[in-house]
Amino acid sequence: MFIRKLLASVVVMSGVMGAMGASANAFADESDVNVLYAGSLVNLMEKSVGPAFEKETGLHFKGYAAGSNKIANEIKGKLRRGDVFISASPKVNASLMGEANGNHVTWYVNFAESPLLIGYNPKSRFANDFKTKKWDQVLQEPGIRLGRTDPKLDPKGAFTVELMTKAAQAYNQPDLVEKTLGAPENPEQVLPEETLVGRLQSGQLDAGFFYSTETSDLKIPAIHPAPELKIKANYTLTILNDAPNSAGAARFVNFLLSAEGRKLLAEHGVDVTKPAVNGQAQAIPPSVQAVIDAAQQ
Numbered sequence: 001m002f003i004r005k006l007l008a009s010v011v012v013m014s015g016v017m018g019a020m021g022a023s024a025n026a027f028a029d030e031s032d033v034n035v036l037y038a039g040s041l042v043n044l045m046e047k048s049v050g051p052a053f054e055k056e057t058g059l060h061f062k063g064y065a066a067g068s069n070k071i072a073n074e075i076k077g078k079l080r081r082g083d084v085f086i087s088a089s090p091k092v093n094a095s096l097m098g099e100a101n102g103n104h105v106t107w108y109v110n111f112a113e114s115p116l117l118i119g120y121n122p123k124s125r126f127a128n129d130f131k132t133k134k135w136d137q138v139l140q141e142p143g144i145r146l147g148r149t150d151p152k153l154d155p156k157g158a159f160t161v162e163l164m165t166k167a168a169q170a171y172n173q174p175d176l177v178e179k180t181l182g183a184p185e186n187p188e189q190v191l192p193e194e195t196l197v198g199r200l201q202s203g204q205l206d207a208g209f210f211y212s213t214e215t216s217d218l219k220i221p222a223i224h225p226a227p228e229l230k231i232k233a234n235y236t237l238t239i240l241n242d243a244p245n246s247a248g249a250a251r252f253v254n255f256l257l258s259a260e261g262r263k264l265l266a267e268h269g270v271d272v273t274k275p276a277v278n279g280q281a282q283a284i285p286p287s288v289q290a291v292i293d294a295a296q297q
Helices: 002-031 039-057 068-076 090-094 127-132 155-170 176-180 193-201 212-217 246-257 259-267 286-295
Strands: 032-038 060-066 084-087 107-120 207-211 232-239 271-279
Touching: 002 246, 032 039, 032 068, 032 246, 039 060, 039 193, 039 212, 039 246, 039 259, 060 068, 060 193, 068 084, 068 090, 084 090, 084 246, 090 107, 090 232, 090 271, 107 127, 107 155, 107 212, 107 246, 155 176, 155 207, 155 232, 193 207, 207 212, 232 246, 246 259, 246 286, 259 271, 271 286
Parallel strands: 032 060, 032 084
Antiparallel strands: 084 232, 107 207, 107 232, 107 271
């Protein structure tokens, strides 16, 4: 009889502990906010926005950085789930909207911009040339090691090709793209977005194409090529339709669009704009809509 009671007690306690463990795991999951974001924002997100969000809310920021198109492809292929998606181009959001695209996104908000620049290593033998010569001439000098991202996986790579194509027309240099970039996916230049800065800083590259938020954050010397062409990132954010933690996602979006969040963006070289809603505005959570309305004042 004693043994039976002992075994019964063990079973009951095991059930209680199991339930407590499941509850704890559920709480841990709910406290995590998974943010998938454009790789150009890695320093801003991991060192500034993420920690500030955690301090403000008590939730846990979990970031994943990569090219915006790459993230979108992983979402569509069900290789990665997230709560919030921050892209460097509205076109990427469009690729996730509608039944034909998996209906992952219903709405998104344009909230910031960042011009495309040419950043260079100050120790490069071409560094002085960037200060004294026309930028398009420097990019054509023999031996210069230039880095950029994949135009198929990252908007910055596509913007780079767009910039050089438009510059070729504006400067009446029909062979400018071929002389500076080569093929669109030239393996001698194309690198993952998350490694481009490191390659430049370590001296493996002389120059590369970056957004202003990257060069400002990391004190990379830079020039603004053809500013009249207005080639820039247009950052957007949304809460994914299948977000595991939609409530936490809303709190993150609220924080990023708040006065404090926008202040952090500006401090990291991002041009903050008034939020502009695209898609089905009625699907936006009320708390997020309230913050958007306040930021538009």
